[in-house]
Amino acid sequence: MNKATSGKILAKQVNKGIQNALETLSTFSQVHLLGLRKIHAIIKAVGSTLDMFIAQDYERESTKGTGFLGARYFLVNAPADIKRVLQEEATFPKHRVTAWIFKPLIGASTLSAEHGAKWRAQRNHVENVLREITPEVMLPRVYLAMNKAIKTLSIEAELGRVSASKIASELSWDVTCQFLFGISSDQIDISQDELQNFAKFEKSAAFAVVLYQTGISMGLLSFLFHRKAKAARELINRIILNLKDTETPSAFTVLKRLVGNKFQEEKENSNVLDQLTCLSLPAGESMTVTTTLLLYLLGKYPEYQHRLREEANKTIKLIGRKDLTQAQLKTLVFTNCFLNEALRLYPPIPVLYREPASNVQIGNVKCPFKSMIFVAPWVLHRHKSYWTKPLEFNPERFIGNRHKASDEGIANSIYIPFGLGQRRCPGESLAKLQLIIFLIEIVRHFEVITVDNIAPEVVGRISLKLKKPLFVKLRPIALGIT
Ligand code: HEM
Structure with missing residues (x-):
């Protein structure tokens, strides 16, 4: 030739x-x-795997397969199939690449295990620790962090527009530090640059997930992506080392629970660092994006904001004090619906990744071993067959579960901001507690006003990220009970 x-x-x-x-x-x-x-x-x-779906008109009800640079991907859309994929842990383990990318960041902890005995042991450990963070332990700390945030915001509000993204990341990390270490983030002087290391890790991880499927050598991928994880892990390591010279916090903290009374000897132990980094990543990143978007939605829908304020003020007046208990927080029906709807339209973890353990059939579609299976809360939450006017922000659809997917079976597998099955988020109740308190305290202290009326552009890394920082204006409100 x-x-x-x-x-x-x-x-x-x-x-x-x-x-x-x-x-x-x-x-x-x-x-x-x-x-x-x-x-x-x-x-x-x-x-961003999310970009594969973002322009879709979300109508398909069966599994859809496709290829990209030699790799095979399947997007599962039917409620029964979603249930199967997320519940049959052994047939559909977490995709090996998503487990692999986390390893340099969080070592041997929960998120980094694909499935099986190793993951189960880690998961039990995390669940036991989180179970001890009861609302009685956690609520005073969330209120403490929130009061601090309100004071800072009152000063910043005078200066004009404030960065919702910055407020959200500072507050989320403050609460994370409270529950992990029992201290305020001020005490360890975390810079915005350091917080960005988690987001940078996620950006490189999202590239790695897609490139891995194309057959690129793991060695090259490790060189390109694993080093980003080191900087993020270093922040948690620095916090643990900073605590070395201080007294072990007397109240419950995750750190104390992990090392017991041997804090001084064992805090550099890599297992402790693994667990703490594993909890700080989802806690910090998912909470930051949700809090930012809550501020955006409050500003965008002043009528709903007004209803939230009325609900919070009425309840607080009735009870006579502002620090509500967990049971009292649950009675704030509209506030809970507002949060549910925000998590529907903007699920912080937009895509879940699974891998068939062998060749497997989902509906009429054959999914080969080593392909990638996507269950995408982003797609399901905006699906035309499951929701009335899916792209509309309407908290009322959750009042008495009045959304189209009223059949509980369907609703359980198509509304999945916290996942489903054994790998469901273990931090769900903690997250909801924080977010409801955030909503109440913000609307009681400020009127939130949008700066520009453009919908935020998002990109799907591991968690949802905003392409540009988001700004709002805050107008202080005179309070009754503070
Ligand atoms: C709005 C906030 C949050 C959302 C929407 C969220 C969502 C999720 C989802 C969807 C998963 C399942 C991923 C999968 O199936 O592949 C997950 C897992 C996880 N989440 Fe969350 N999460 C949030 C906050 C938190 C918080 C505050 C913590 C820590 C206290 C946490 C800890 C974890 C851990 C450790 C896992 C891994 C579980 C495992 O693999 O077994 N999350 N989260």
Whole structure:
């Protein structure tokens, strides 16, 4: 074969490869891309699996398969299949790459195990620790962090617009420090740059997840992506070391529970660091994006904001003190619906990744061993078959479960902000407690006003991220009971 012929064959193959990749993208996103936009879309999809779905009109009810650069992906859409994939742990373990990318950050802790005995043991350990963080232990700390945040915000509010993203990340990390270490984040002087290390890790992890499936060598992937994890882990390590010279906190903390009375000798133990980093990543990142988006939604829907304020003030007046108990927080029906609806439209973990343990059939579709199975809360929560006017923000749809998916069986598997099955989020009640208190305290102290009326653009890393910082204005409100 002469050079010109082999060149033509090669060019044909490359062209075919590109066409395949483009087809994949357009079947997933159902957009017809032209010229440079095609290339841009490929780059975006590699950085964020969510971008594969973001333009979809969310109508499909069966599993959809596609390929991308030689890899096979399946998006599961039917309620019964979702239940099966998320509940049959042994048939559909967590995808090995998502477990692998976490390892340099969180070592041998829960998130980094695919499934089986090793994961079960870690999970039991985490659940036992979290069970001890009862509302009685946690509520005073959340109120403490919230009061501090309100004071800072009152000063910042005078200066004009405030960064919702910054408020959210500072508050989330303050609460995380309270429950992990029993101290305020001020005491350890965490900079915004250091907090960004978790987000940077997630960005590189999202690339690694997609590239792994294309057959790139693990060695190269480790070189490219694992080092990002070190900087994030270093923050938690620094906090543990900083605590060395201080007294062991007397009240319950996750740190104390993990090392018992041997705090001084064992706090550098890598298992303790693994567990603490494992809890700080989801706690910090999922909570930050949710808190930011809650501020956006409050500003965007002043009528709902007004209802939240009325509900909070009425309850507090009735009870005569502002620090409500967990049972009292649950009686705030509209506030809980507002939070549920925010988590529906913006699920902080937009895509869950699973892998068939062998060749397996889902509905009519054959999913081969080593393919990747997506269950995407983002897609399910916006699906036309399961929700009335899915793209509308309407907290009322949750009052008495009045959304279209009224059959509990369906609702249980299509509304899954905290996942489903054995790997369901162990931090759910802690997260909800914090977010409800955040909503109450913000609307009682401030009127939240949007700065510009543009919907926030999001990108799916491991958790949902905002492409640009989000700003709001806060107008202080005179209070009765403080
Ligand atoms: C709005 C806040 C949060 C949301 C929406 C959320 C959502 C989720 C979801 C969907 C999963 C399951 C992932 C999968 O199945 O692949 C998960 C797992 C997990 N979450 Fe959360 N989470 C939140 C807050 C928290 C908090 C505050 C903590 C810590 C106290 C936490 C700790 C964890 C851990 C350790 C896992 C891994 C469980 C395992 O793999 O067995 N999360 N989270």
